[in-house]
Amino acid sequence: MEHTEHQTTTVRTSSEQLTPALPRAQRRGARTHRWRRDTVELAAVFLSVTAADLVAKVVVHGPDGPVVLATSAVALLATALFHTWWSHRHRLHAPPPPSPLPDVGPxxxxxxxxxxxxxxxxxxxxxxxxxxxxxxxxxxxxxxxxxxxxxxxxxxxxxxxxxxxxxxxxxxxxxxxxxxxxxxx
Missing domain, CATH: 3.30.70.260 (ACT domain)
Structure with a gap:
């Protein structure tokens, strides 16, 4: 059975630390992965802007714009109050801290x-x-x-x-x- 190893070289970075340089295939894979992640993040930004624009148009141009805005504010307030109540309730019923270890002396x-x-x-x-x-x-x-x-x-x-x-x-x-x-x- 044949065993092959990737040979890595050492590169000096700007902070004068020695870091191993990756083989070409791994660098290419890292660039591809980074490019995909950046594309997904950009798509999420465009989707968020589109959703915000749609909500703004409904509020401004819709007949029930103020009602939609008030309903959204009440829903956010109710969610914040529920979260506060839930976290306070669970903090009170948390398990007690562990007892200290017995003192064994010297x-x-x-x-x-x-x-x-x-x-x-x-x-x-x-x-x-x-x-x-x-x-x-x-x-x-x-x-x-x-x-x-x-x-x-x-x-x-x-x-x-x-x-x-x-x-x-x-x-x-x-x-x-x-x-x-x-x-x-």
Whole structure:
């Protein structure tokens, strides 16, 4: 099977930033798309002007011009009042804000490196185990391997948690420790 790649070059813009130049086919497609969008916008402007002209002629030349104008004003006012009532009604019945997180007291920062198999929802059990013990994931980086991943966590945990407690949480969550959890701060 043959694999081809588009070669892009780099162009220096007026602000001295390097930006990749698109291949000719993509530039042509962008121009076509822009031209279509501009045409649709111009057609919408012409349609709006035509509708406004038609309304103006009905109001000026029609026998019921003032009545049409007054009816339009009443309809707009009713719509504005309904919208105000609706938004106020729904603002009062909005769900309450979430409760603040419980205070866990002093915390410590930990670095933990683990391995696990690469599968959908593979992090869910360990994240659940962390949440049950008030451990927050500050940062996580995943490094793919041929048969799984190496996950490096930086955790904010209660100060009373020991390396053994963290190891138990991680193995309960389906991960395997690469080394002992290290307290960073």
């Amino acid at each position: 915390t410590a920062l930990w670095r933990v490196r683990t391995t696990t198999r690469n599968s959908p929802a593979g992090l869910a059990p360990v994240c659940t185990a962390f949440a049950e013990r008030q451990v927050a994931i500050v940062s996580m980086q995943s490094h793919p391997l041929q048969h799984g991943t190496v996950d490096e966590f930086f955790l904010r945990a209660p100060h009373t948690l020991t390396p053994t407690d963290l190891a138990t949480l991680i193995t309960t969550g389906g991960h395997h420790l690469l080394d002992t959890p290290v307290r960073v701060g």
